[in-house]
Amino acid sequence: MSVACIDPQSEPLWQRLVDQHQDSVFHSSGWMRVLTETYGLEVGVRLVLDGAGDPRAGLSFCRIADMMGERLVTLPSSRIWSPDGELAPTHPQD
Secondary structure, eight states: EEEEEETTTTEEEEEEEHHHHHHHHGGGGHHHHHHHHHHOOEEEEEEEEEEOEEEEEEEEEEHHHHHHHHEEEOOOTTOOOOOTTTTOSOOOOO
């Protein structure tokens, strides 16, 4: 396994992972394009790739630079895919 940082607007691996899990529009490459074009956000993705280069997990984020400094923040309404390919729970279980 390896980790890659990609631009989800131009790299099809991200959309392939989204399509495999049939998740919400808030993970789609199109939504990330809207965030970039509308708000000027720099959007990125960290992907976990298996030995064949297929995406297994991912985390979408935006790079933010403001009066609080530079940082990465997750996208609104986004969730993390764990390395086993399952979406992480929205709320931790007791």
